[in-house]
Amino acid sequence: MRFLDGAPALILRLIVAPVMIIAGYNKLNIANSEVSFPSRLLADENVVAWFGNEQWGLGLPLPDLLAFLAGWSEFLGGWLLLIGLLTRLVSIPLLFTMFIAATTVHWDNGWFSVAPSNPQTSAAQVFDWFGVPAAQQSLENSEQVALRLDRIKALVDTHGYPDYLYEKGSVVILNNGIEFAAIYFAMLLSLLFTGGGRFVSVDHWLKRYLNKHRVES
16 A cells, blocks of 8 residues: 555646646747757747747747747656656746746636636635625626527537537637646645655655665665
């Protein structure tokens, strides 16, 4: 049963690591065969433009540098998380990227990544019980979301191909709030304090190996 000591950390790593890897991969030129090898190590020019543009992007200073650092922090850090190597160390820059993502990209959109369409099942209902004004606004927004989804579905049923369009899942309203960024932040924060997990990370076995040789010497 001691093996289960590392299970929570392993589960967190298996969830968050692929997300970080693919996020970083898409920020970099790694798969771009049209550029030279050194340039493949840099951030994609479209990502750089998005980082720096004040009108339709993030409006950050030094966009080339920040996009490069974000891309490699996520890509390389994600792989290290996956195997549980330097878990605590790599969690720090990834926490920073999630914080920046939440506050610059998603903050103005509220909490939910996908807008709830039923006020009765929305998590905002709990906060509404305590009289939080923003919760009431969220519930009212859910009612508006439901109306729009009904309109979309009616248009699809009349003019589209509902069997084909709904084959992979129902239509939703993307809210693009901080929900996922906050959840990944919480996962990374947990890994920062717990590490990669006993028996299920390279960190554990490396530490065990070093301790053994320290005692022998």
